Amino acid sequence: xxRRMFLQTFGAGVASLSLPAFGSPAPSCSILVMGMGAAGCxxxxxxxxxxxxxxxxxxxxxxxxxxxxxALEFVDIANDANPALAPIKxxxxxxxxxxxxxNAARAACLRHRAILAxxxxxxxxxxxxxxxxxGTGSGVTPIMARVARDxxxxxxxxxxxxxxxxxxxxxxxxxxxxxxxxxxDLAMAFSNEEWINRYRDDTSLFDVFDALDRHIASQLxxxxxxxxxxxHRAGFTFAPDCQSV
Ligand SMILES: Nc1nc2c(ncn2[C@@H]2O[C@H](COP(=O)(O)OP(=O)(O)OP(=O)(O)O)[C@@H](O)[C@H]2O)c(=O)[nH]1
Ligand SMILES: [Mg+2]
Numbered sequence: 001x002x003r004r005m006f007l008q009t010f011g012a013g014v015a016s017l018s019l020p021a022f023g024s025p026a027p028s029c030s031i032l033v034m035g036m037g038a039a040g041c042x043x044x045x046x047x048x049x050x051x052x053x054x055x056x057x058x059x060x061x062x063x064x065x066x067x068x069x070x071a072l073e074f075v076d077i078a079n080d081a082n083p084a085l086a087p088i089k090x091x092x093x094x095x096x097x098x099x100x101x102x103n104a105a106r107a108a109c110l111r112h113r114a115i116l117a118x119x120x121x122x123x124x125x126x127x128x129x130x131x132x133x134x135g136t137g138s139g140v141t142p143i144m145a146r147v148a149r150d151x152x153x154x155x156x157x158x159x160x161x162x163x164x165x166x167x168x169x170x171x172x173x174x175x176x177x178x179x180x181x182x183x184x185d186l187a188m189a190f191s192n193e194e195w196i197n198r199y200r201d202d203t204s205l206f207d208v209f210d211a212l213d214r215h216i217a218s219q220l221x222x223x224x225x226x227x228x229x230x231x232h233r234a235g236f237t238f239a240p241d242c243q244s245v
Contacts, residue, residue, distance in 0.1 A: 028058065028059055029058045029059070029124045029125060030059050030061070030122055030123045030124050030125075031058050031059065031060045031123065031125045031126070031127060031224065032060075032061055032063065032119065032120060032123040032125070032126045032127070032153075033047055033048070033060055033061070033062045033127045033129065034062075034063050034064075034065060034126060034127065034128050034129065034144060035062070035063070035064040035065065035075075035088075035129045036064075036065045036066070036128065036129065036130045036136060036140040036141050036144065037065075037066060037098075037105075037130050037131060037134055037135070037138075037140065038066065038071065038131065038136070038137075039129075039131025039134075039137060040064070040065075040128075040129040040130035040136075040141070041064040041065075041066060041071075041072065041075055041129075042209065042213055043129035043130075043158070043160070043213050043216055043217075044062050044063075044064055044075075044088060044129050045064075045074075045078045045088065045213075046210075046213035046216070046217045047060075047062075047127075047129070047216075047217040047220060048060075048062055048078070048082075048085050048086065048088060049078070049082065049085070049217075050214065050217040050218065050221065051085070058224055060086060061086055061089075062086060062087075062088040062089065063089040063091060063119055064088055064089070064090050064091070065090075065091045065092075065093060065116075065136075065140060065144075066091075066092060066093070066136055067092065067093050067096065067097055067098045067104075067105060067108055067135075067136050068094075068095070068096060068097035068098075069092075069095050069096075071092070072090040075088050075090050076090065091112075091115070091119070093105075093108040093109060093111075093112055093140070094111075097135075098134070098135030098136045098139065099135060100135045101135045102135045102138045102139040102172065104135060104139070105135045105136045105138070105139025106139040106140070106143065109139060109140045109143045109144070110143065113143070116143075116144060116147050117147050117151060120147065120148055120151050120153050123153050124153065124154060125153060125154040125155070125156065125224075126144075126148045126153050126155050126156070127157075127158060127220060127224075128141050128144055128145060128148075128155065128156070128157040128158070128159070128180075128184070129159065129216075130157075130159045130160075131159065131160045131162070131192075132159050132161050132162065132169075132176045132189075133161070133166055133169030133172050133173040134169065137159070138172055138173070138176045141157065141159065141176065142179040142180060142183060145157060145179075145180055145183035145184045146183050148184075149183055149184075154185050155183070155184040155186075156184065156185065156186045156187075156188070156220075156223070157180045157184040157187040158188045158190070158220055159176075159177070159180065159189055159190070160189070160190050160191070160192050161173045161189050161190070161192060161193070162193070163192045163193045163196065164193045177189055186223070188219070188223075190212060190215070190216055190219075192208075192212065195208060195212045196208050199211075
């Protein structure tokens with residue numbers, strides 16, 4: 001199945017894709033989960049903690065990408081806290097923070113495009129995680145989506161969009177989301193603003209983020225585990241009852 005068919009089939013609704021029967025030989029699919037920027041790395045850490053591998057016929061590996069000397073320390077802490085899970089690799093694109101400067105993040109990313117492309121080697125699918133509106137996630141994610149597209153890797157972007165009070169970050173997030181919709185096979189946006197409105201005013205931001213990050217992980221479980229992926233690199237096939245539009 002080519003990429004276009006994948007898109008059409010996916011567009012028909014994940015509910016129409018069928019799961020392989022329990023106990024059947026498990027085909028395996030390599031999925032690279034990439035967290036970019038602080039929010040993206042948090043999402044990758046949350047997906048790893050959700051123990052996806054126990055539930056699906058897919059092998060997940062993880063890499064977190066950021067700028068700045070200390071940005072990735074919490075990823076190492078997460079690795080140490082749960083050594084039984086797949087370790088998250090880290091890649092620091094530059095020793096200085098982008099700090100909201102999307103062009104600085106883009107430039108650092110383009111300098112290391114070859115390394116980013118190498119990360120994808122052997123993957124059938126890449127999941128791109130980021131919080132849009134800042135510098136790093138907004139700068140790196142669309143470039144990474146293009147790199148993945150050029151490499152023929154099925155690309156799923158699962159990103160968060162800013163709160164209303166973040167002002168201009170929302171316009172930047174919209175522009176990046178438009179690009180992701182063009183570059184990725186599937187682009188899913190989860191709104192921080194909508195999510196926080198589900199909570200009482202006295203709920204801490206940490207708890208709101210934590211719940212949303214776990215929600216996104218569970219949504220990805222649902223999406224990925226409904227794919228009946230039978231071959232490595234040769235494409236994706238779906239169960240016969242899956243209708244394409
Ligand atoms: N759901 C969720 N959203 C977050 C989290 N951290 C930040 N955000 C949102 O994501 C947006 C981008 O923030 P960061 O991820 O910190 O930015 P960055 O990509 O690291 O970019 P710079 O630090 O500016 O280079 C913010 O405007 C917030 O709306 C998080 O842990 N979870
Ligand atoms: Mg950051």
